Amino acid sequence: MLHVDQILAVTSALPATLAAGGESAPPPFTVARVFTETRLDSWLTLGIVLAAGLYLYGVHRLRLRGDRWPVIRTVSFLGPGLGGIALVTLTGLGAYDTALLSVHMVQHMVLSMIAPIFLALGAPVTLALRTLPVRPRKRLLAIVHSRIARIYSFPLVAFTIFVVNPFALYFTDLYEFTLRHEWAHELVHAHFIATGCVFFWPLLGLDPLPGRWPYPARALLMLLSVPFHTVLGLTIMQSTTLFGGDWYPSLNLSWSDPWNDQVVAGGVLWAGGEFVSVTMLAVLVVQWVRQSEREARRLDRELDRQEARERAAETSA
Secondary structure, eight states: OOOHHHHHHHHHHSOSOBOTTSSBOOOOOOHHHHHHSOOOOSHHHHHHHHHHHHHHHHHHHHHHTTOOOOHHHHHHIIIIIIIHHHHHHTSHHHHTTTTOHHHHHHHHHIIIIIHHHHHHHTOHHHHHHHHSOHHHHHHHHHHHTSHHHHHHHSHHHHHHHHHHHHHHHHTSTHHHHHHHOHHHHHHHHHHHHHHHHHHHHHHHOOSOOTTOOOHHHHHHHHHHTHHHHHHHHHHHHHOSSOTTTTHHHHHOOTTOOHHHHHHHHHHHHHHHHHHHHHHHHHHHHHHHHHHHHHHHHHHHHHHHHHHHHHHHHHHHO
16 A cells, blocks of 8 residues: 555656646746647648648739739738738647637737738738639629628628627636637637638728728728727726636646736737737728829829820811
């Protein structure tokens, strides 16, 4: 039989803490672990590789027939777009997203705000319309102009979904459920991406979408989204209840205090949300100015043609 000292020795040899799911708790989070804890077994890996491959194939098809595709669109789609998704889901950030609320909030920011913006600036729908055969192109146009697409791409509907979803997730038991079930946690990742795309595509995207608002209305809606993350971040920082129920305390992480980490998470959401919103408002204003310049050049050309026709008519008379 084992004596008490032997039992204590065996116990001390086991991992110091256990996650609620029965797995060993992760070691302290460091910057180095972002690069050493890479995981490629997620369904997102396949989706990212497939999306990048299809996009590059479309660009290649355009170049074969002598058409030009802006390099900045390719860089936006593959770099901060798909690359941003990979950074927060396939690296060490993804490995710690259920251990630290602050890491999860970094994921939230990238998946719902940063990555969708650059995916929209990559104009993948426009690329597909220029490279697909006639029948698939007609089907894609039918989807883009369908009633469902019109409803979800309507800016007020997209804005409502974008604002309400985080409150519905974090201030209910749903968030704890996603922490305890991996399939639900992966579904939240996809939901963040979809929500961000629905909101930013009609505002900043370059693809042809039905019922797109003029730039002044888009700028106003973007401006209204700025205080949203401030309110959400401050609410999380000042909350007297731990998000995720008893999930984070049950991990017994000796190197992290759930309360302090929750304050950091709220700060990430507050500061990061304001920075991204203000930056994207500036991008929208730049797009507005460029569109106005293009419209002015078009009017100038039309006036020049009209004057040329008048001079030709006077000369013939």
